[in-house]
Amino acid sequence: MKNYVVQLLGWTSEAAENLNQDPKKWAVFLIGPPGSGKGTQADLLAERFGLVHIQTSKLGEAKINDSELIKNDPEVAEVKRLYDKGELFPPPWTVKIVLEKAQELADKEQGTIFSGSPRTIYEVEQELPYFENLYGKENIKVVNIKINEEESIIRNSSRRVCKASGHPIPNFEKFKNILVCPQDGSEIITRGLDTPETIKTRNEVYHRRTEPIFNFLEKSGYKVIEINGEQSIENVFKDILQEISKS
Numbered sequence: 430m431k432n433y434v435v436q437l438l439g440w441t442s443e444a445a446e447n448l449n450q451d452p453k454k455w456a457v458f459l460i461g462p463p464g465s466g467k468g469t470q471a472d473l474l475a476e477r478f479g480l481v482h483i484q485t486s487k488l489g490e491a492k493i494n495d496s497e498l499i500k501n502d503p504e505v506a507e508v509k510r511l512y513d514k515g516e517l518f519p520p521p522w523t524v525k526i527v528l529e530k531a532q533e534l535a536d537k538e539q540g541t542i543f544s545g546s547p548r549t550i551y552e553v554e555q556e557l558p559y560f561e562n563l564y565g566k567e568n569i570k571v572v573n574i575k576i577n578e579e580e581s582i583i584r585n586s587s588r589r590v591c592k593a594s595g596h597p598i599p600n601f602e603k604f605k606n607i608l609v610c611p612q613d614g615s616e617i618i619t620r621g622l623d624t625p626e627t628i629k630t631r632n633e634v635y636h637r638r639t640e641p642i643f644n645f646l647e648k649s650g651y652k653v654i655e656i657n658g659e660q661s662i663e664n665v666f667k668d669i670l671q672e673i674s675k676s
């Protein structure tokens with residue numbers, strides 16, 4: 430059992446084996462509000478279809494923490510300076526690093542899945558033509574995981590992650606007693622930053638800035654797969670599998 434999410438879920442080795450089949454040259458955009466479980470689902474889908482799971486925030490953080498790159502690339506140095514002041518990554522830079530990564534993966538005939546990206550109309554407008562060119566429109570899949578705000582607040586106010594890599598520990602009864610990360614064995618910590626107010630703000634930003642991209646994608650001829658995220662991890666995953674195979 431390679432996948433730590435699969436380990437967490439306690440699936441049989443047979444079920445885990447069945448996951449790892451049928452590689453696809455897809456580009457999947459998995460989008461949902463904070464706490465929708467998109468990271469976990471992206472990991473499962475990555476395993477199932479042989480996709481590389483990309484989190485834009487981690488992609489950016491890797492660049493600004495690379496001291497060689499900071500020395501040689503003034504743009505990265507500037508992004509780091511802003512980031513250290515508490516600012517978000519500049520949208521044009523986000524687009525640039527996403528497209529660089531997409532190109533690199535497409536060159537290797539490698540499918541990919543983005544969780545929580547694109548985040549804005551600006552991003553999707555800039556990125557979509559490139560993705561269509563690299564992957565073909567029919568291989569671009571868009572999944573909208575929906576949960577209501579109350580559920581989002583409950584899930585985010587006790588968010589547990591591992592200390593070493595930030596692997597999320599899903600907020601379900603059966604994971605309650607896990608003390609170390611099943612993937613790397615590091616300690617599990619509770620993030621105390623997500624107060625109900627913070628989560629409300631993040632949800633508001635999501636509704637205002639991210640949700641309009643579904644409309645944009647539908648107008649551009651895409652089918653947006655809508656999934657009820659207020660179910661167990663297994664059932665959300667089953668629903669996505671069923672819908673994504675039809676699309």
Ligand SMILES: [Zn+2]
Pocket residue numbers: 591592593594595596610611612613614615
């Ligand atoms: Zn971990």
